Amino acid sequence: MILTSALTCLALNIYHEARGEPKLGKELVAITTLNRAEGDNSKICQEVLRKHQFSWTASKVSGRTLNSSGKPKEKEAWEDSKRIAEQALNGRFSVPVRYSGVTHFCSHRKRGWEKQLKYVGQIGNHHFYMAK
Numbered sequence: 001m002i003l004t005s006a007l008t009c010l011a012l013n014i015y016h017e018a019r020g021e022p023k024l025g026k027e028l029v030a031i032t033t034l035n036r037a038e039g040d041n042s043k044i045c046q047e048v049l050r051k052h053q054f055s056w057t058a059s060k061v062s063g064r065t066l067n068s069s070g071k072p073k074e075k076e077a078w079e080d081s082k083r084i085a086e087q088a089l090n091g092r093f094s095v096p097v098r099y100s101g102v103t104h105f106c107s108h109r110k111r112g113w114e115k116q117l118k119y120v121g122q123i124g125n126h127h128f129y130m131a132k
Helices: 006-018 023-036 041-049 075-089
Strands: 104-106 117-123 126-131
Touching (some): 006 023, 006 075, 023 104, 023 117, 023 126
Antiparallel strands (some): 104 126, 117 126
16 A cells, blocks of 8 residues: 555544544544644655654555555544544644644653753553643
8 A cells, every 4th residue: 555645544543543542542543643744644654654753654654665564453433533634634633732833752661862852741552742
């Protein structure tokens, strides 16, 4: 499966990174992705596929495109992810101001890189960070 649109790339990232998380957690994954793409929708797919950026693409990326193993299998979660991605791309939701600049997130596992960032807070199972 080759990603062809910002909507698809963002929705897949929300689906794989935040499926099962509360709505705000999914929205923050969307905001994180948009912030990393510097607000440029044309860079979203590039950012999602950038090496070592998101856990789900780390093992499913071949030649910086996705293979079929990245295809969503849970229909309701996929539809929800697409809806949130569309809202994010169209600026139709807002997150609490303290989270608006998030650029990183992780589960409770320590990665090492988080020491270089400012901790913002936890939503669901994800801890969110931004530049200091």
